[in-house]
Amino acid sequence: xxxxxxxxxxxxxxxxxxxxxxxxxxxxxxxxxxxxxxxxxxxxxxxxxxxxxxxxxxxxxxxxxxxxxxxxxxxxxxxxxxxxxxxxxxxxxxxxxxxxxxxxxxxxxxxxxxxxxxxxxxxxxxxxxxxxxxxxxxxxxxxxxxxxxxxxxxxxxxxxxxxx
Amino acid sequence: xxxxxxxxxxxxxxxxxxxxxxxxxxxxxxxxxxxxxxxxxxxxxxxxxxxxxxxxxxxxxxxxxxxxxxxxxxxxxxxxxxxxxxxxxxxxxxxxxxxxxxxxxxxxxxxxxxxxxxxxxxxxxxxxxxxxxxxxxxxxxxxxxxxxxxxxxxxxxxxxxxxxxxxxxxxxxxxxxxxxxxxxxxxxxxxxxxxxxxxxxxxxxxxxxxxxxxxxxxxxxxxxxxxxxxxxxxxxxxxxxxxxxxxx
Numbered sequence: 073x074x075x076x077x078x079x080x081x082x083x084x085x086x087x088x089x090x091x092x093x094x095x096x097x098x099x100x101x102x103x104x105x106x107x108x109x110x111x112x113x114x115x116x117x118x119x120x121x122x123x124x125x126x127x128x129x130x131x132x133x134x135x136x137x138x139x140x141x142x143x144x145x146x147x148x149x150x151x152x153x154x155x156x157x158x159x160x161x162x163x164x165x166x167x168x169x170x171x172x173x174x175x176x177x178x179x180x181x182x183x184x185x186x187x188x189x190x191x192x193x194x195x196x197x198x199x200x201x202x203x204x205x206x207x208x209x210x211x212x213x214x215x216x217x218x219x220x221x222x223x224x225x226x227x228x229x230x231x232x233x234x235x236x
Numbered sequence: 237x238x239x240x241x242x243x244x245x246x247x248x249x250x251x252x253x254x255x256x257x258x259x260x261x262x263x264x265x266x267x268x269x270x271x272x273x274x275x276x277x278x279x280x281x282x283x284x285x286x287x288x289x290x291x292x293x294x295x296x297x298x299x300x301x302x303x304x305x306x307x308x309x310x311x312x313x314x315x316x317x318x319x320x321x322x323x324x325x326x327x328x329x330x331x332x333x334x335x336x337x338x339x340x341x342x343x344x345x346x347x348x349x350x351x352x353x354x355x356x357x358x359x360x361x362x363x364x365x366x367x368x369x370x371x372x373x374x375x376x377x378x379x380x381x382x383x384x385x386x387x388x389x390x391x392x393x394x395x396x397x398x399x400x401x402x403x404x405x406x407x408x409x410x411x412x413x414x415x416x417x418x419x420x421x422x423x424x425x426x427x428x429x430x431x432x433x434x435x436x437x438x439x440x441x442x443x444x445x446x447x448x449x450x451x452x453x454x455x456x457x458x459x460x461x462x463x464x465x466x467x468x469x470x471x472x473x474x475x476x477x478x479x480x481x482x483x484x
Contacts, residue, residue, distance in 0.1 A: 138375050141282035141367060141426045150406045189376060189411030191404050 100179040103172050106155045116146045159194040166192035287370035288420055289450040291457050294343040295483035296444035304344050307436030312408040317399055324395040326418040327433055347393040347418035349478035355385035370478050371422055376414040385415055390470050393417045
């Protein structure tokens, strides 16, 4: 088989020319986010930082929210999903490689269990909003800043303790 | 003392003073002054200055009405699997009957958010915990599903998830192999709203449930608790429950 070495070499060169194209195909397709965090910044932290450290941000926020009730939106998992996943009925779910989280995690071969419990897509919860139920009692309806909207009449009532 | 802190002090005095004068009175319909003073910015941690509680008037609780239970199920995406023995149940209607007189009454039973919760005492991992503001929760990230807390709870308030779940609500993550129970709708409370069950009860004009801050002497719940005779269920256990009942 005096030509074997030549054939192997030729095949190798042939495959070599195609290799970059195949690698491109293997890279994950990452869906676009819905909006930018600010004019200068795409995500809630620098994109490179998010690629490396997003799990730490989410884990930190997880404990802060669960135990201390801190509900900043910047590193909230729900807000990640709201921005990065479409709420269209036919939008890819987390089981699909087209889902924002799973697209990369499949590529990196890192399995996540967040979505065994957490919602993997935005859910409209507006129907449960308090304001839609005018008769409902509330312990705390308006934020402190709106205390300024007292009318003179109401203020009079308050100061006089209801005695006209 | 800087002028800024003076302003704060004056504001506080004004608010507490007027709240005294007008305890429980509405500023505009539905807005209570003492409630305005309590708003918590999203980035702040909860504090023990507040203790959330609930007062349930079983005289106003209509027999056959299931609105609180339905509202809870809708709010948290609780769906049954046709297995009543194990289906998740955060709030349930209980019917009481006096065997001698035949008099019946109903009341909703939910996690009582005890000051000294037995579920927290027995939890081997620290998953079962009480927040600073008195709300008892399960951190499902830490829960191993041992169910000791379910055995310890005198109110049978907790459920275990036996099935793989899908389509959970974003504000109520739930998953197989963990224990769960009423959260006092903690996501709503942190947002300045009332629990879904209370809202549903008021929407039907039954007004059998009041939610509020037990530490605030001028909150509606504190005023009602001061005025009326109320009871804790299994008060003999000295758990100091956050949920109180009238008319039982």
